[in-house]
Amino acid sequence: MSTPEQQRIDQVVAQAAATARQWAQSSMxxxxxxxxxxxxxxxxxxxxLVSLADEETHLGPARLNGEVARTAFQLRGFAxxxxxxxxxxxxxxxxxxxxxxxxxxxxxxxxEPLGPVAMFSASNFPFAFSVLGGDTASALAAGCPVVVKAHxxxxxxxxxxxxxAQGVIAAQGLPxxxxxxxxxxxxxxxxxxxxxxxxxxxAFTGSYQGGSALxxxxxxxxxxxxxxxxxxxxxxxxxxxxxxxxxxxALATLLAGSITQGCGQFCTSPGVIILLEHPASDRFxxxxxxxxxxxxxxxxxxEAMRKGFEHGLHNLEQASAARxxxxxHAGGEGPAPRLFEIDALAFINDxxxxxxxxxxxxxxxxxxxxxxxNAVLQAIGGTLTATLWGFEQADEPARSLYRTAxxxxxxxxxxxxPTGVAVTHAxxxxxxxxxxxxxxxxxxxxxxxxxxxxxxxxxxAPAWALQPYQERSQ
Amino acid sequence: MSTPEQQRIDQVVAQAAATARQWAQSSMxxxxxxxxxxxxxxxxxxxxLVSLADEETHLGPARLNGEVARTAFQLRGFAxxxxxxxxxxxxxxxxxxxxxxxxxxxxxxxxEPLGPVAMFSASNFPFAFSVLGGDTASALAAGCPVVVKAHxxxxxxxxxxxxxAQGVIAAQGLPxxxxxxxxxxxxxxxxxxxxxxxxxxxAFTGSYQGGSALxxxxxxxxxxxxxxxxxxxxxxxxxxxxxxxxxxxALATLLAGSITQGCGQFCTSPGVIILLEHPASDRFxxxxxxxxxxxxxxxxxxEAMRKGFEHGLHNLEQASAARxxxxxHAGGEGPAPRLFEIDALAFINDxxxxxxxxxxxxxxxxxxxxxxxNAVLQAIGGTLTATLWGFEQADEPARSLYRTAxxxxxxxxxxxxPTGVAVTHAxxxxxxxxxxxxxxxxxxxxxxxxxxxxxxxxxxAPAWALQPYQERSQ
Numbered sequence: 001m002s003t004p005e006q007q008r009i010d011q012v013v014a015q016a017a018a019t020a021r022q023w024a025q026s027s028m029x030x031x032x033x034x035x036x037x038x039x040x041x042x043x044x045x046x047x048x049l050v051s052l053a054d055e056e057t058h059l060g061p062a063r064l065n066g067e068v069a070r071t072a073f074q075l076r077g078f079a080x081x082x083x084x085x086x087x088x089x090x091x092x093x094x095x096x097x098x099x100x101x102x103x104x105x106x107x108x109x110x111x112e113p114l115g116p117v118a119m120f121s122a123s124n125f126p127f128a129f130s131v132l133g134g135d136t137a138s139a140l141a142a143g144c145p146v147v148v149k150a151h152x153x154x155x156x157x158x159x160x161x162x163x164x165a166q167g168v169i170a171a172q173g174l175p176x177x178x179x180x181x182x183x184x185x186x187x188x189x190x191x192x193x194x195x196x197x198x199x200x201x202x203a204f205t206g207s208y209q210g211g212s213a214l215x216x217x218x219x220x221x222x223x224x225x226x227x228x229x230x231x232x233x234x235x236x237x238x239x240x241x242x243x244x245x246x247x248x249x250a251l252a253t254l255l256a257g258s259i260t261q262g263c264g265q266f267c268t269s270p271g272v273i274i275l276l277e278h279p280a281s282d283r284f285x286x287x288x289x290x291x292x293x294x295x296x297x298x299x300x301x302x303e304a305m306r307k308g309f310e311h312g313l314h315n316l317e318q319a320s321a322a323r324x325x326x327x328x329h330a331g332g333e334g335p336a337p338r339l340f341e342i343d344a345l346a347f348i349n350d351x352x353x354x355x356x357x358x359x360x361x362x363x364x365x366x367x368x369x370x371x372x373x374n375a376v377l378q379a380i381g382g383t384l385t386a387t388l389w390g391f392e393q394a395d396e397p398a399r400s401l402y403r404t405a406x407x408x409x410x411x412x413x414x415x416x417x418p419t420g421v422a423v424t425h426a427x428x429x430x431x432x433x434x435x436x437x438x439x440x441x442x443x444x445x446x447x448x449x450x451x452x453x454x455x456x457x458x459x460x461a462p463a464w465a466l467q468p469y470q471e472r473s474q
Numbered sequence: 475m476s477t478p479e480q481q482r483i484d485q486v487v488a489q490a491a492a493t494a495r496q497w498a499q500s501s502m503x504x505x506x507x508x509x510x511x512x513x514x515x516x517x518x519x520x521x522x523l524v525s526l527a528d529e530e531t532h533l534g535p536a537r538l539n540g541e542v543a544r545t546a547f548q549l550r551g552f553a554x555x556x557x558x559x560x561x562x563x564x565x566x567x568x569x570x571x572x573x574x575x576x577x578x579x580x581x582x583x584x585x586e587p588l589g590p591v592a593m594f595s596a597s598n599f600p601f602a603f604s605v606l607g608g609d610t611a612s613a614l615a616a617g618c619p620v621v622v623k624a625h626x627x628x629x630x631x632x633x634x635x636x637x638x639a640q641g642v643i644a645a646q647g648l649p650x651x652x653x654x655x656x657x658x659x660x661x662x663x664x665x666x667x668x669x670x671x672x673x674x675x676x677a678f679t680g681s682y683q684g685g686s687a688l689x690x691x692x693x694x695x696x697x698x699x700x701x702x703x704x705x706x707x708x709x710x711x712x713x714x715x716x717x718x719x720x721x722x723x724a725l726a727t728l729l730a731g732s733i734t735q736g737c738g739q740f741c742t743s744p745g746v747i748i749l750l751e752h753p754a755s756d757r758f759x760x761x762x763x764x765x766x767x768x769x770x771x772x773x774x775x776x777e778a779m780r781k782g783f784e785h786g787l788h789n790l791e792q793a794s795a796a797r798x799x800x801x802x803h804a805g806g807e808g809p810a811p812r813l814f815e816i817d818a819l820a821f822i823n824d825x826x827x828x829x830x831x832x833x834x835x836x837x838x839x840x841x842x843x844x845x846x847x848n849a850v851l852q853a854i855g856g857t858l859t860a861t862l863w864g865f866e867q868a869d870e871p872a873r874s875l876y877r878t879a880x881x882x883x884x885x886x887x888x889x890x891x892p893t894g895v896a897v898t899h900a901x902x903x904x905x906x907x908x909x910x911x912x913x914x915x916x917x918x919x920x921x922x923x924x925x926x927x928x929x930x931x932x933x934x935a936p937a938w939a940l941q942p943y944q945e946r947s948q
Contacts, residue, residue, distance in 0.1 A: 394938035
């Protein structure tokens with residue numbers, strides 16, 4: 001017997017599945033018009049939505065207005081991808097007469113939308129990684145209907161955005177099943193959605209624990225499906241002594257802002273600061289502590305996240321290899337920023353010390369030499385970003401640490417801080433496990449659309465089957 | 475305590491890992507020269523290798539010489555990909571001043587080789603899916619060292635090809651660890667290889683049982699890694715009455731040849747023939763049975779495969795929904811070809827009837843109408859290929875069955891038979907589970923190289939880091 005919650009999920013998935021074939025064959029103009037319409041729908045209700053979001057998330061109107069702008073920009077960006085015919089891109093090999101291996105039939109490599117996508121909203125971006133966020137925009141552009149699992153951290157906002165979206169879909173004469181919404185905070189509800197036979201792929205951004213449970217459910221289906229999950233990232237930053245000597249104070253201020261931005265609740269929050277033994281490194285630690293000390297934060301997104309943060313801090317406070325560098329103060333609505341120093345060898349050898357602590361905290365590690373700094377990066381193993389400060393000159397330490405950073409990260413920055421992820425063609429938001437369950441793919445930027453397409457080679461196809469690809473951008 | 479077999483694996487993986495950084499940074503010219511050299515090495519020893527392969531596999535000199543030609547062609551094809559700079563392809567977004575979402579840093583999306591690849595050889599292509607097959611060629615071109623797990627069906631050939639490859643690698647002054655070879659027929663040996671922390675990805679072609687066990691091992695690692703596995707495919711073929719009326723006899727001969735080719739031991743062997751209720755379909759079944767009846771096959775590749783084939787036949791013979799259409803004859807070294815008819819509804823409802831039987835056998839299904847034929851395809855769910863005969867006109871039955879074929883297959887053919895997979899740019903050899911564990915990727919054709927690369931976005935990178943991409947093809 002299924003529960004009412006499961007019945008509701010089954011119903012929404014069935015509605016999505018009923019639209020899948022039609023949407024897979026929809027014109028690029030239809031997709032673009034829908035995505036543009038959704039962007040406009042958000043903007044038309046921006047003031048009310050931001051007010052609702054602020055009540056539920058405490059993120060503040062400035063940040064939330066910026067996030068609406070980003071989300072609308074992203075919807076229009078994927079509309080432009082559809083209009084440019086990206087989902088209809090193809091590779092053609094003309095037939096060659098004769099025996100193989102040189103002789104061959106005519107082959108045209110095209111893309112097929114995967115089908116209904118289950119999309120799990122994140123708590124920390126109530127617009128950009130939620131109902132009309134990047135996953136939804138890229139899946140719709142690719143030709144896939146979406147079933148959104150609303151995040152329990154902003155349920156009223158999720159319903160309001162979904163209602164606006166339904167209005168846009170209806171006004172354009174499209175089936176409402178294109179964008180479904182299901183609720184239910186339980187793990188079981190999420191697993192039920194992932195296990196539904198009509199769900200063809202999953203997009204997830206959230207915690208390691210929740211995400212890996214859903215990933216396992218996707219793999220344990222009779223027919224496993226692609227699971228695009230972002231499960232966590234500790235985002236190392238390596239700063240060489242030279243730049244710290246020249247710009248230490250300014251960099252400390254910049255970094256302190258990044259560690260505490262959004263109360264540290266960013267996937268790309270810099271969690272591990274790696275320095276080399278040097279007086280400039282010691283001075284930078286003091287500068288960073290000074291810069292962090294007075295900062296206050298807003299309340300955390302949910303009670304569960306506050307508890308998770310406290311649990312992580314408790315582990316650091318109990319660890320003999322970790323030494324607190326800041327006395328937490330009592331000001332601010334949210335938790336005070338924290339900074340610890342961890343012994344390099346202990347960090348390398350003890351995976352518990354490398355766990356992500358989601359919130360306004362970072363750890364500093366002083367490596368005795370470049371080899372040990374490389375070992376620290378290698379121990380991290382998988383991360384969304386790695387930031388390299390002071391790497392302007394291509395000397396051997398810079399080359400060596402850069403090589404290692406590339407092997408563990410999806411984005412390597414040479415300037416600035418990792419928080420803030422531009423929506424562009426070249427963006428890569430994903431990396432080796434646990435940063436992504438599918439490190440070949442990105443969840444931000446226009447390449448995100450490719451997650452929801454699968455290549456199909458058409459062999460000796462008649463003209464009628466190839467026609468959509470010849471009329472590519474209309 | 476590790477066993478001697480495990481110690482040997484650890485040693486070979488360590489040698490591969492020691493070359494990973496150097497090979498990831500190797501020039502495109504170096505990679506191309508190695509791949510060309512390996513092709514030449516195979517050709518220089520072709521007669522001796524074919525003779526050894528025939529002893530171990532019974533595939534016959536004609537087929538094996540063709541397979542060497544294909545393997546050398548493929549190595550040279552990936553050399554050309556390297557020479558064209560494909561692994562250095564990049565996407566550049568120039569910086570835009572101002573606030574996000576429009577303002578952005580400079581981003582360059584490049585590719586990073588994954589690292590040491592564990593490659594599991596297949597039994598049925600002792601050259602093209604073995605030591606120097608497509609997985610090895612594409613991984614080396616991508617910049618990844620390879621550890622080959624030799625197939626126990628052709629151990630002497632595997633050693634001989636590996637020795638030739640080691641000679642080529644040494645002659646070019648490259649590290650021998652670039653291409654390792656491990657043996658050991660046990661499941662435990664394979665799992666040990668997949669679980670090795672220095673292995674970064676797995677390529678597998680083989681049985682569902684073996685492949686899914688290794689896939690689970692890859693997922694159960696502390697840090698799961700990409701697993702590119704081809705686990706099975708039953709390759710449906712739909713023939714509409716019109717074409718059967720016109721060309722039934724010739725098509726029956728063509729299809730019988732495909733079913734029995736290589737004793738039916740092809741991933742792409744057509745296993746399910748779907749027909750619509752029509753006198754032409756009934757006549758075609760007779761024509762196909764007549765064409766199959768006199769054909770003989772060579773011995774199967776291994777004793778285990780012969781037992782697997784007999785087990786699958788036994789299941790079909792016991793199934794009340796299956797009816798034999800051929801009396802097996804006693805001629806030939808290998809098993810006689812077999813043909814069964816299965817009731818459409820039973821096939822749709824009973825997954826046991828849809829299991830791949832590797833060998834010279836096919837089942838015929840007569841669907842009462844197009845909707846039921848679609849349901850048969852949907853029940854198959856994931857397959858490397860789907861073949862559509864008589865789809866020249868874009869009428870509604872053709873459009874509908876074509877749409878369904880696209881949702882389940884990696885390659886859709888409109889002419890000819892699915893056995894024989896051209897190595898081209900547009901080729902796609904992979905499809906929804908179980909045809910591939912990563913249906914976004916292909917194991918044949920030049921896109922196979924992309925499996926072993928992962929995108930990395932370089933943000934505000936200095937000139938020295940971007941230099942290799944600006945000098946792309948040298």
